[in-house]
Amino acid sequence: MSDKLIVKRRLLKVEKVINEATVTEAVEAEMKLPFKVLKIFDAMAHVTAVRASVRPGGVEVSGVIDKQLFVVDKGDMVRHIPEEIPFSFFVPLKDVVPGMNAHVTVRVLAVDTELVRFHTVRQVIVLEIFVKVTVTRQISVVVDVLGPGIKVKKQLLKVDAVVGEDTVRQVLSETVTLPVTAKKIFRILPSVRDLTAEVKQNMVIVRGVIHKQIFFVDEGELVRHGAENIPFVKSVPIPGARPGQHAQVDVNVSLESFALLDPPSRKLRQELLLQIFVKVTKTVQLEVVVDVFGCGIKVRKELLKVESVVLDLEQKETIRSSVTLPLQAMKIFEILAQLINVEGTAGFDQVTVKGTLHKQVFFVDPGNLVRHVREDIPFRLVKEAPGARPGMNVQVRAGIVGEVRSRLIGEKKLEQTVVIALFIKVTETVQLKVVVDVCRIKAKLKDGVPEDPAEAEEEVVAEEIVKEESPGDDAALPGEFIEEIIETEED
Numbered sequence: 421m422s423d424k425l426i427v428k429r430r431l432l433k434v435e436k437v438i439n440e441a442t443v444t445e446a447v448e449a450e451m452k453l454p455f456k457v458l459k460i461f462d463a464m465a466h467v468t469a470v471r472a473s474v475r476p477g478g479v480e481v482s483g484v485i486d487k488q489l490f491v492v493d494k495g496d497m498v499r500h501i502p503e504e505i506p507f508s509f510f511v512p513l514k515d516v517v518p519g520m521n522a523h524v525t526v527r528v529l530a531v532d533t534e535l536v537r538f539h540t541v542r543q544v545i546v547l548e549i550f551v552k553v554t555v556t557r558q559i560s561v562v563v564d565v566l567g568p569g570i571k572v573k574k575q576l577l578k579v580d581a582v583v584g585e586d587t588v589r590q591v592l593s594e595t596v597t598l599p600v601t602a603k604k605i606f607r608i609l610p611s612v613r614d615l616t617a618e619v620k621q622n623m624v625i626v627r628g629v630i631h632k633q634i635f636f637v638d639e640g641e642l643v644r645h646g647a648e649n650i651p652f653v654k655s656v657p658i659p660g661a662r663p664g665q666h667a668q669v670d671v672n673v674s675l676e677s678f679a680l681l682d683p684p685s686r687k688l689r690q691e692l693l694l695q696i697f698v699k700v701t702k703t704v705q706l707e708v709v710v711d712v713f714g715c716g717i718k719v720r721k722e723l724l725k726v727e728s729v730v731l732d733l734e735q736k737e738t739i740r741s742s743v744t745l746p747l748q749a750m751k752i753f754e755i756l757a758q759l760i761n762v763e764g765t766a767g768f769d770q771v772t773v774k775g776t777l778h779k780q781v782f783f784v785d786p787g788n789l790v791r792h793v794r795e796d797i798p799f800r801l802v803k804e805a806p807g808a809r810p811g812m813n814v815q816v817r818a819g820i821v822g823e824v825r826s827r828l829i830g831e832k833k834l835e836q837t838v839v840i841a842l843f844i845k846v847t848e849t850v851q852l853k854v855v856v857d858v859c860r861i862k863a864k865l866k867d868g869v870p871e872d873p874a875e876a877e878e879e880v881v882a883e884e885i886v887k888e889e890s891p892g893d894d895a896a897l898p899g900e901f902i903e904e905i906i907e908t909e910e911d
Contacts, residue, residue, distance in 0.1 A: 425717070426566040427858050430706060433558045433582045437725045437849060438520060439513040440552040444529070447485060447507045447545045456538040457491040457499075463531045464488050464778070464796070465545055466760040469672065472522035472551070475510070479522045479551050482508040487531070488794070489541065500792060502607070505543075511551045523552040527761050556582055559724070562709040562855040573711040575852060578703065578729045583665060584658040585699035592630065592692040595681070596648050602636040603684045606643055609633040610673045610692060611758070613649075615819060617667040617698065624656045624667050624698045632690075633756070639684055645782060645790060647754050656698045666732070668699040703729055709855040720857040727847040730807045736821065739777055739838045743795045748831040749783040753790055755824040756780040757838055764814035764844060771805040771844055773816055774798070779824065781834065801842070808846045817843040 470483040485505040493499055529546040536542055565572050615628040630650040638644050661667075672695045681687040712719045762775035777797040785791050808814075821839040828834055 424567060425570070425858070425860055426564075427562060428564040428566075429560045430563045431558060431560050432579070432704065433556065434579050434726050435521065435554040435582060436557045436559075437727065438515050438553045438555055440550070441511055441513055442548065442550045443509070443511055445507075445509050445547050445549060447505060447547060449503075449505050449543045449545070451489070451501075451503055451541045451543065453491065453501065453539045453541060455493055455499075457493050457535065458538075459492050460533050460535050460541065461490040461492050463490070463533045463543070464794075465528050465531050466758075466778070467526045467528060467547070469674075470524055470526050472524040474516060474518050474520050474522050474553065476517055477514070478510050478512040478516055479524070479553060480508065480510050481524050481526065481549055481551065482506070483526060485528070485545055485547075487543070487545070489533070490794075491541075505545070507547070509547075509549060511549060513551065513553055516553045519555075521554045521556060523554065525550040527763070556585075559722070560856060561724075562712075562858060563706060565709060565712050565855075565858050567714065570712065570714040570717070572709050572713070574707040575710050576705070577708050577726075577850065578705040579726050580666070580701040580729055581704045583660045583662075583700040583702055585697070586656055586658060587695065587697045588654065588656050590652070590654050590694040590696065591676070592650060592652065592694065593690070594648075594650055594692070595687055595689045596634070596646075598634070598636060598644075598646050598686045598688055600638050600644060601684050601686050602644070602680060602688070603639055603641075604637050605678060605680060605688065606635040606637055607633075608635070608675050608678055608690065610675055612671045612673055613820065614822065615669060615671055617669040619658075619661050619663055619665050619667050619700060621663070622657065622659055622661055624658055624661060624669070624700060626654045626656060626669055626671070626696055626698065628652055628671060630673055630692060630694075631756075634688065636688075645753075647756075650692075652694065654694070654696055656696060658698060658700045661700045662702075665700050665702045668701070670697045671695070703732070710852060712855055712858050716861055718859050718861045719855055721853040722856045723851065724854045725849065725851040727813065728850040730812060730846040730848055731805055733771070733803060733805060733842070733844040733846075735803065735844075736839055736841050737801055739797060739799055739840060740836070741777075741795070741797050741838075742829075742833060742835045743781065743793070745781070745783060745791075745793060745832045745834060747783075747785045747791060749791075749828060749834070750786060750788075751784050752826055752828060752834065753782040753784055755782070755826055755836065757820055757824050759818045759820065759840065762816055762818045764816040766805070766808045766812040766814050766846055767810055769804065769806050769808055771803050771808055771814055771846060773801045773803065773818075773842060773844065775818065777838060777840075779836070779838075783834075803842075803844065805844070805846055809848075813847045813849065815845040815847070 465487040532544040634646040676691040678690040825837040
């Protein structure tokens with residue numbers, strides 16, 4: 421009599437959730453002002469250059485708070501003072517060890533300021549830090565079991581399987597011509613704009629623009645502002661990547677060095693370092709076996725905790741606004757915009773995205789001086805999301821598409837239009853025990869009668885494994901099938 425047991429498996433490379441936590445921390449700082457002020461007009465802050473380092477028992481999160489302080493001086497003029505405040509906190513998490521992956525989101529909850537004796541500002545910035553630790557794991561799950569008298573219980577699972585990831589660096593050396601002669605450079609602020617990623621065969625093409633704000637002192641001891649855009653393109657090899665898959669890209673830019681050539685001069689040489697992280701994933705939907713029923717078999721299960729994908733959305737939205745300038749404007753010099761404090765929450769078949777569009781407007785007044793005014797525009801967008809439910813996880817990536825379009829109406833009214841791109845992913849943390857192994861067991865005979873099945877020994881059987889894989893690829897690709905046939909002959 422022949423009794424054949426066929427076990428079908430599938431190899432998945434997924435991000436397994438180890439632990440996560442949200443903490444609130446306060447950063448205290450004291451700032452000495454270069455002049456006496458009457459009062460603090462406004463203060464705003466956002467977080468940049470966030471880094472996460474996985475340590476035993478937790479994650480160390482560091483970054484920089486980019487703060488903009490607006491004060492009123494003794495001449496009743498509003499002045500702008502920028503400041504960068506570094507921070508570092510340790511977030512304890514159980515079962516976390518070095519080598520795991522950390523996903524961190526930091527946002528500013530509040531900025532409290534106090535003026536002390538006209539020239540000192542005490543500040544408290546409250547941060548909300550969300551940390552999720554995962555490990556990229558290749559797991560073989562059972563998707564079907566066939567055989568006489570065998571019944572299986574399955575559950576549908578939709579996950580982002582990791583195809584591959586990598587971090588590359590690129591150095592950009594540029595020499596820019598300033599609009600007027602500079603005696604010294606006061607500050608250079610680089611940022612990344614218009615970031616896109618295109619998945620090709622075994623690689624990802626990353627494109628973007630490095631936008632730089634250059635503050636410098638001219639020969640008349642006035643602080644001037646200049647701007648420069650540097651397009652860049654970088655190909656990142658990702659074996660197994662295919663068109664149509666998803667690419668997650670994060671680009672950080674830092675200023676390594678800068679110098680005026682033969683100062684005073686209009687020639688400024690700069691060196692920028694780009695650190696580009698790329699992860700390619702593929703959404704895989706499959707039915708996994710969570711239990712097997714039948715006589716004479718042994719089932720081994722393993723707890724699997726992953727983010728099950730509910731849906732992905734990619735849309736563009738237009739935000740229009742108008743602002744009244746404090747002075748007559750002869751022309752608009754530049755408008756800088758960025759999205760801050762963007763977050764999403766899931767509702768019943770919908771997702772709500774909230775955030776703030778922060779803009780800095782530079783304009784030329786009748787005296788031919790460059791003036792500055794800022795504007796914050798809160799926005800709230802509700803998008804249809806079939807399958808979304810309250811309590812699900814929402815990941816939002818938002819970026820500004822192109823430049824800010826503007827139109828000056830009359831002497832002071834400025835109309836502006838900004839196009840933003842939203843990438844929304846709704847997931848649900850799923851924890852279930854999946855079947856990872858099934859085998860036959862053979863009961864011992866005593867006087868021709870089987871003993872207690874609970875004391876049966878696992879039978880050693882011949883196994884034949886049929887594995888479908890790409891030639892030359894050692895690691896399993898998402899959705900790779902393995903079929904294992906276990907055949908036992910019984911008399």
